[in-house]
Amino acid sequence: VSPLIRKLECGAPLSDLDRAAIARAVADRRQAGPREDLIRQGDRPHAMHGVLSGIACRYKTLPEGERQIVGLMVPGDFCDVHFHILGTVDHSIATIGACEIALVPRHAIDRLISEHPSVARAMWWASLVDEATLREWLLSMGQRSAIQRMAHLFCELRLRMKLVGLAEDDTFDFPLTQAELSDVLGLSSVHANRTLQELRGADLITLRNNRLQIHDPAALQELAEFDPAYLHLESRQLA
Amino acid sequence: VSPLIRKLECGAPLSDLDRAAIARAVADRRQAGPREDLIRQGDRPHAMHGVLSGIACRYKTLPEGERQIVGLMVPGDFCDVHFHILGTVDHSIATIGACEIALVPRHAIDRLISEHPSVARAMWWASLVDEATLREWLLSMGQRSAIQRMAHLFCELRLRMKLVGLAEDDTFDFPLTQAELSDVLGLSSVHANRTLQELRGADLITLRNNRLQIHDPAALQELAEFDPAYLHLESRQLA
DNA sequence: CGTTTGATTGACACGAGTCAACACCAGTGG
DNA sequence: CCACTGGTGTTGACTCGTGTCAATCAAACG
Secondary structure, three states, X not given: OOHHHHHHHOXXXXXXXXXXXXXXXXXXXXXXXXXXXEEOOOOXXXXXXXEEEOXXXXXXXXXXXXXXXXXXXXXXOEOOOOHHHHOOOOOEEEEOOOEEEEXXXXXXXXHHHHHOHHXXXXXXXXXXXXXXXXXXXXXXXXXXXXXXXXXXXXXXXXXXXXXXXXXXXXXXXXXOOHHHHHHHHOOOHHHHHHHHHXXXXXXXXXXXXXXXXXXXXXXXXXXXXXOHHHHOOOOOOOO | OOHHHHHHHOOOOOXXXXXXXXXXXXXXXEEEOOOOEEEOOOOOOOEEEEXXXXXXXXXXXXXXXXXXXXXXXXXXXXXXXXXXXXXXXXXXXXXXXXXXXXXXXXXXXXXXXXXXXHHHHHHHHHHHHHHHHHXXXXXXXXXXXXXXXXXXXXXXXXXXXXXXXXXXXXXXXXXXXXXXXXXXXXXXXXXXXXXXXHHHHXXXXXXXXXXXXXOOHHHHHHHHOOOHHHHOOOOOOOO
């Protein structure tokens, strides 16, 4: 099954008809290379993007070039459910590694939403979870130490990947370079490197060949003071 | 006019009928004292809150008690347009100083939205602006220095207050204590104090008796690297 | 092969946190 | 009227987490 459907099913129960309609809407796909901008700040996007494989990110930059990644999209996530309301976009969206992207034209979204209320509700749920995640990241950034932030991110990604069936054995693809990881966490890349080594040294994780393995999820969650409530999973797919 | 109507008008043009419907929906008011929790993490709120006067905040806390304020609501802002989709709430909402709060029962929201599409669109616009603001705060937290963060916050509040007509002469109510300000910015209260004094020393602002005056908005914006694009104001009410 | 990109390490600097003391109120109650 | 209080703001001294700069190393790649 498409991860997009899997993800939406977490937000609302879907009928076979709903699922079929989603499948039709996301039939148009394209491959995107690594580090490719999908949407640039100021654009007026005409289609919605959904991530089928790989990881994409939202980011904002400052005049001097400092970059902050303000969101990660894993398979199953939509990038821009609602941009047409705001006219222009206030941030950019780019792939991290290579990605497969579903393109949903505006009229297809509109039809999907108006004809399938459950799907509309599920997409609404997903965007509220995104917003809650943003708040949790802000909490992290403001109050957690570097190592806690990093641990917290890994805990979050573990659950999000698990949700779409991509985290067997607490191991999943993690295509971010350390520089990108530091842009997510608001650290310098040097410090990100040292923090990563601390986590490795404590035998909590292994990161090799763009695969991240979490050895002891419970210990990592305790270190991070991770509480999954903000993901609103309701135990539908946890473990 | 109610600040709630003023704010919504920025998101979509409203007819007299729309305005009257909003006015009816927000007719039920209550006074809230300072530092009063309106919604607690885990609650299932049954009514929507709108701020009529004063300032309220969203916040999250860590087990050890560290608090991060993840949003400020000024007059005209709704606190929880959409909570019913998610069941429980993942953060708390509290007043800062004394506030006047409009309470809108669930059924009134539903009716407002279904019978007045322009209002629905405006509320949607408002919640997308909230989300964009969250992203900007995350950028601030990750990449801007303490003094830039503080300057940026003041620039943002100036525009948001102006939007609802509450920032004559670039001066507006600012009821936050320094401790609360530090919870917004992710600083210690000592450092917040010193940063504030730096801004005062540079003759950029005056903060006295819970009133904030911005002497030189342009200079403050330059210091903060403030770009108002994320507020999506479209020059409807700027100056 | 050289070239490039990403990871790693060390030395050092600096922004921000911590702790503790003190000042300045606005209430409050004796 | 005046001590006493508790909350808030202010200051200094010191610590420590993170950033910066620069060199080196490893792996990928044309």
